[in-house]
Amino acid sequence: MKYVQFNAVEKEISLLGLGVMRLPRLENGKADEKESINLIRYAIDRGINYIDTGYTYHGGDSERIIGKALKDGYRERALIADKLPIWLVEKKEDMQPIIEEQFKRLDVDFIDMYLIHNIVPEVWDNIRNFGVFEHLQKLKEEGRIGHIGFSFHGDYDLFTEVIDTYPWEYCQIQLNYLDKEIQAGLKGLEYARERGIDVIIMEPLKGGRLSDKIPPSVQAIWDRAKAAGICASERTPAEWAFRWVASQPGVSMILSGMSSVRQLDENIALFSQDDISLMSETEYAICDEAADEYNSKIKYQCTSCGYCKPCPQEVExxxxxxxxxxxxxxxxxxxxxxxxxxxxxxxxxxxxxxxxxxxxxxxxxxxxxxxxxxxxxxxx
Ligand code: SF4
Ligand code: SF4
Structure with missing residues (x-):
């Protein structure tokens, strides 16, 4: 496993982090606690030391499951990242009860990495008006949370405004070879990098869409790259996608929502390779070709500009x-x-x-x- 040094964090962090929004499920749709605990411990035993959760993942079960998984000596071996569900905060007083519940669910007295979850235009005013920064800063000074960051799904302009508003230690954005110009995008990554802010990447596989059920026309592009000797060995579509993200300057670490031991084994093997972050211009061009092919299948050309808002029925x-x-x-x-x-x-x-x-x-x-x-x- 490759390790990286965050500006914000004293210890080295595995380049691949485990996101727990897609834990193994039971037939009734709920997270499979036993399998999930095994999976989290398996990841830590093989070198992953960053576990990312959120208040709403699996209806709150993911926090509880992490709490159990990190018993028996595992707590000291991994950083916990958890997030404030800012869309549930309707007044200043709502914040602390949610945070206390997170401590209780996780059964810890310290959360290493604490993020404001999913900053979008609708919540940005509330964050400033409710004194969220001051509240988190106080928790940090009290030794209850470690490093303060945010996760983001707004557009580039909001991203720069958010970055410039607070001395963030790190942020978390969605990025993959298909989404390089949506949300913060590559431009946002560069903006944060120039300011020395660590950037964690989420959705490197676009929720599995870039790794599973690959359309034949896209698979043909990967096959052609192999036949042309552009990559030395057989690569899965997931490997192409991970390598693209890992090679972007300014990427500090990459989260993946792995839900099986097989995925963990494959990804850990990949993230142990010395050249994981060294993609050539020819390889980038292949990824661009695959992105163009996917984009040609897009039915409705919505640019996410948001001019249609607000919908009186709050349809997103x-x-x-x-x-x-x-x-x-x-x-x-x-x-x-x-x-x-x-x-x-x-x-x-x-x-x-x-x-x-x-x-x-x-x-x-x-x-x-x-x-x-x-x-x-x-x-x-
Ligand atoms: S105004 Fe049209 S293009 Fe813009 S977000 Fe709404 S539906 Fe999409
Ligand atoms: S209710 Fe339907 S038609 Fe009316 S603004 Fe919302 S999405 Fe558009």
Whole structure:
């Protein structure tokens, strides 16, 4: 396993971190506690020392499961990263009870890495108005949390504003070879790097979409690269995606939501290779070709500009469209359905077809019809 030094953290951190939003599940959909504890301990035994969770992952079970997994001497061997679900904070007083619950669920008295979860425009004012920075700083001074950061899904302009507002120690952004220009994107990575802020990458495989059920036209690109000798040995699509992220200047570490021992073994072997962060220009060009091929399958060209907001029914229009596009482009991979149903607060079924959004959409998308289509595909 390769290790990296964070500016913020004294100890070396494994380049690959374990995200626990996709723990093994039972048939009833709940996290399989026994399997999950085994998986977390297996990861730590093989050198992963960064475990990332969140208040809402698996309905709170992921924090509880981590708490149990880190008994028996494992606590000292891994950093815990947990996050404040800022969208649940409606007033200043809401913060501390949530944080206390996290300590209780994790059964620890110290959280090494504490992030404000998912900064988007809707919560940015609240973060400043509710004194979130001051509150976290106080917890840090009291020795209850270690390093303060944020995870992010807004756009580049908001990202730069957030970065410039507080002396962050690190941040967490979504990045993969397909999403290099959405959200903070490569530009955001560079912006943080220039300011000496460590950047953790999430969704390097786009929730498994870049590694599972690969469309034949994309697989043909990977096969051609191998036949042309661009890579020395056989590479899985996941390996291409991980190598692309690991090679970006400014990437401090990479989180992956691994849910099986097989995935862990494959990824740990890859992240132990000396050249994991050394992608050539020719290899980048191959990844660009694959990205173009995926993009040609995108049905609705929503740019996530947000001009259609606000929807009176609080339908998360661009997110719904993004999931629907993924649903078709990635051959109806189950993780798209799972994320839509678990992570989206404003699904398409809330749409009352008032049409208010359509007149504001610069892409002239038939949003009302798209919402009907999404509801038919995803069931809500
Ligand atoms: S048409 Fe649907 S999605 Fe658009 S604003 Fe009206 S309720 Fe919201
Ligand atoms: S206005 Fe149109 S392009 Fe912009 S986010 Fe809304 S649906 Fe997408």
């Amino acid at each position: 229009i661009s997110d719904v469209i993004s999931y629907l596009n993924d649903w078709y482009a990635f051959d109806r991979i189950p993780s798209t359905m799972l994320e839509y149903n678990e992570w989206l607060d404003g699904p398409a079924s809330g749409c009352i077809h008032c049409g208010a959004c359509e007149e504001k959409c610069p892409q002239r998308l038939p949003i009302s019809d798209i919402m009907t289509e999404a509801e038919e595909q995803f069931g809500k």
